[in-house]
Amino acid sequence: MSEGEHEPKRRQTRQGRLVHEAVSRFDHHPTAKEVHQALEGEGVGLATVYRQLARLVDDGMLGAVEHMGETRYDTNLDPHAHAVCNGCGDIWDVPLPTILPSMLTPKRLATVEDVDLTFRGLCPACA
Numbered sequence: 001m002s003e004g005e006h007e008p009k010r011r012q013t014r015q016g017r018l019v020h021e022a023v024s025r026f027d028h029h030p031t032a033k034e035v036h037q038a039l040e041g042e043g044v045g046l047a048t049v050y051r052q053l054a055r056l057v058d059d060g061m062l063g064a065v066e067h068m069g070e071t072r073y074d075t076n077l078d079p080h081a082h083a084v085c086n087g088c089g090d091i092w093d094v095p096l097p098t099i100l101p102s103m104l105t106p107k108r109l110a111t112v113e114d115v116d117l118t119f120r121g122l123c124p125a126c127a
């Protein structure tokens with residue numbers, strides 16, 4: 001491996017830490033714009049927020065969920081399913097249902113690395 005080609009553990013910058021902390025304060029998987037708003041007064045521009053979020057996802061410190069054409073950021077790194085309200089766009093975590101190993105026969109998958117499961121509907125406030 002040539003030098004600088006693959007930095008092992010990038011040191012987290014102040015901006016990266018601020019962005020990560022801002023995402024952690026939400027419980028509904030914020031968009032980059034919401035994170036930017038939460039950082040108002042910190043002098044972190046929207047472009048920087050986008051860049052830092054992409055970096056945190058790259059480094060495995062944040063998850064990313066696509067919803068209605070927007071990327072939403074997730075601090076829960078354990079495998080989990082999502083429930084999404086189509087009205088207000090809220091996203092929250094729900095435990096994964098138990099899947100019988102027999103449903104994943106060797107012909108279909110030998111190993112499971114990732115699960116992507118989203119329930120969509122309306123929350124009580126929007127229903």
Ligand SMILES: [Zn+2]
Pocket residue numbers: 085086087088089090122123124125126
């Ligand atoms: Zn709703």
Ligand SMILES: [Zn+2]
Pocket residue numbers: 029074075076080081082092093
């Ligand atoms: Zn989540």
